[in-house]
Amino acid sequence: MKKIIYAFLFISSIFANAQDLKTYQIYNKKEKKATFHKMINELSNYDIVLFGEYHNNAVNHWLQLQLTKALYEKKNGNLTLGAEMFERHQQTDLNNYLSGKTTDKEFQAATKLWQNYATDYKPLVDFAKDKKVEFVATNVTRKFASYVSKNGLSSLDTISTENKKLIAKLPLEIDYDAPGYPEMIKMMGDHAGIKAKQFVAAQALKDATMSETILQHYKADNLFIHYNGDYHSKNYGGIYWFLKKSNPNLKIAVIEILEGADEKLSIVKPKEENFSTTEFIIVFPKDAPKTF
Template identity: 30%
Template sequence: MFSIRSLSLLLLTLALCACAPKTMTANPEQPYPLPREPQLGQIVHLPTGVLVDEARMQAIAGDARIVYVGETHDNPASHRQQVALLRALAERHPGKIALGMEMFVPSQQPILDRWSAGKLSEKEFLKESRWYETWRMDFDYYRELLELARDLRIPLIGLNAEKSLVAAVRAKPTAELTEAEQRQVPEMDLDDPYQKAMTEAILGDHGKHGAIPADGFHRVQTLWDETMAASVVRYLSDPDHADHRLMVVAGGNHVRYGFGIPRRVFRRLPTSYVLVGSTEIVVPADKKDRLMNVKKPKFPMVPYDFLLFTEYEDLGKQEVKLGVMLGEGEDGVVVEGVMPASVGETAGLQKDDRILAIDGEPVAENFDLIYEVKRKKPGDRSTLKIRRGEEELDVPVEFVLPPAGDPHGGMPKK
């Protein structure tokens, strides 16, 4: 027979069991899944699973001191999100918002300042910043964002590590760097377990394209994040910027989940921030090869506060090419080779021709020709002034689309 005491213990045990929490099986990256498939243009607040409109997301982001925007570099939809958000932040905090960008480094700051002040043309800006050599993405992806910053006089901040330092850190551990290199290296936390896991996953995909030392790859990823974090803090810690806000634009892997730039900023300067990003839910067949084949680890946190569902889009332009190999020396820009069946061959360009001008614009270096050609569309006609031997000639050129798969254009010879 049960005693009263035994019965009481049994009832207590049953009560405790009934109240014990059930094992949760939800995905921590999306703790509140959407009830139906997401639609293009929808924005979800991932911590709650609540859909919001763009204005609501912008208003909430505007409350934070730092807004991190993770981008897909070659998706125009991702860049439109940046433009709309920067415009909203500028309206909310007029004269007190800056734009920090992964695409630039601190040594370019004087150039960025002149651009924001409206003192450089687009051509001057691209030439002085060496855009096509340093970032290499088509400027069309970033034109609208950078024009907005210029038109609204929003300061641009170069965040990233100098390429010479990146090369040194990739090649050898910090302790083996020269004293000058070590002085450039920010405080480095190489022990973040989540970044390590992501780095290993990314390296698994990159490894298909050639051997990349794992330790060097991890050091560089950390250097990028730590340098950008230090740059963010340097700007916001300046007494002149005590009441300023910052929007940070960087590739998704530097922002997503918060363990890249955001956590490293917070370690230095605890302040409020919001993570904003996008994901492609529609990927055309011809874009599938752009996606990294990364088996991503499962992380115990949401990737962003706000996530926009997009399509993987094209720039919507047809790129023409001159189809010549260019050399640059004391004699200026010289044709070192002409591709078969190219626009240049059709126009009659020959090896050793020196290109003096295009449509009246002087060509003093490769960039001058590259910039003008990139502005052309199929069907456009131009005139090249060239020197062939002792003779100057005007050469008419008609730009047409290159054959499918043709990789050649009016680019410097490697």
């Protein structure tokens, strides 16, 4: 009998410790802990939600899908989705898959997709397909960002009128002091000089193109959820900065991502850069499963 009791106590202890483990912790703008339900209720009142992500964080991607499903229900289906992971020239291929004109196999074979598409983004696309929700390919065609990174903004002057439809409207105004960009220049080091500016210009081209595409598909009665790398919207920079520049009246929420420094998943702000507390911050364990 004693052995049974000891075994029961041992198993109960293990279970209790396992229950203490967290897969994520949400914080609001006041850096107070928030529940998933509370986050959904608040986000439903916004026009646009920019969900930053770490591209390889599996829990992050799972949570994106849960958030999308919850907001779909909360908004009675009045939802539009968009993602950095799809470029403007891929919209036709994406539409053909969403409408059932092509199969998943045909779509993946014909379209150059991210290496973790099948595990991390396909569930979102398939949700949109099932619910007949618009899914927008927002990003600049990558080769043009590469042009800028290597040769500067002036290299865009030489592309065709047709190709200019794949990038944000020119001329592109860049504020190199906007949130995020000074940190990028600093990371490249003072010796990088003009190359650092060109690298930031390429990033700004992506941010501006995604912002412009979101605005082209935004509907007043729909909530637009956009999935992008955390760096494209953190600290209210990047996409957020361009959206507000175009339409200051838009109500935009930013979800930032951190990987925790302790088991309690506390907010530990990066010392090497400025850090603004956005509408919500989600902290994941440092050892959260990675998809690549």
